[in-house]
Amino acid sequence: MDHQVRVGDMKDKPILSFDRLTEPDEDGLVLVRIHAMNDVIAATGEGYTSARQLISFAETLAVFPEQLPASASFLAVSGSFDISVDLETLDRSGHIGVRVSVREGAGPRENTAVLWLHTEPNALMNLARELKSMADLSSESAALSA
DSSP states (O other): OOOOOOGGGGTTSEEEEEEEOSOOOTTSEEEEEEEEEOSSOEEEEEEEEEHHHHHHHHHHHHHTTTTSOSEEEEEEEETTEEEEEEEEEOSTTSOEEEEEEEEESOGGGOEEEEEEEEEOHHHHHHHHHHHHHHHTTSOSEEEEEO
């Protein structure tokens, strides 16, 4: 029995999603769930971030990779749980690699999942708009589609 998701089956489906789970607390922090999947593995994690961090990451995505260094990052943390989203330019044709890492625990009982996604600048611009809407509380989610 084959349990893999086929790449062709992923067309127009979210490969990376951000969901705001709470309203901002007194410190301006919101709990977000980040889910990522490629054709081999999926990972989900939750962590706290601020509207300022969401907007900063969104602004980076909107101009990446033309106006910034060859990488960009986002991090959300909750206790022993952290989720990072790191972008890298893969070539001069505009292809972008997205590395998503979900870590829970520490030391010998640490669980980590790392996966790679591939995208293009136009898809990142759409995600940037949706992340800004999440940050200003007019939306509860943002997604990057294949």
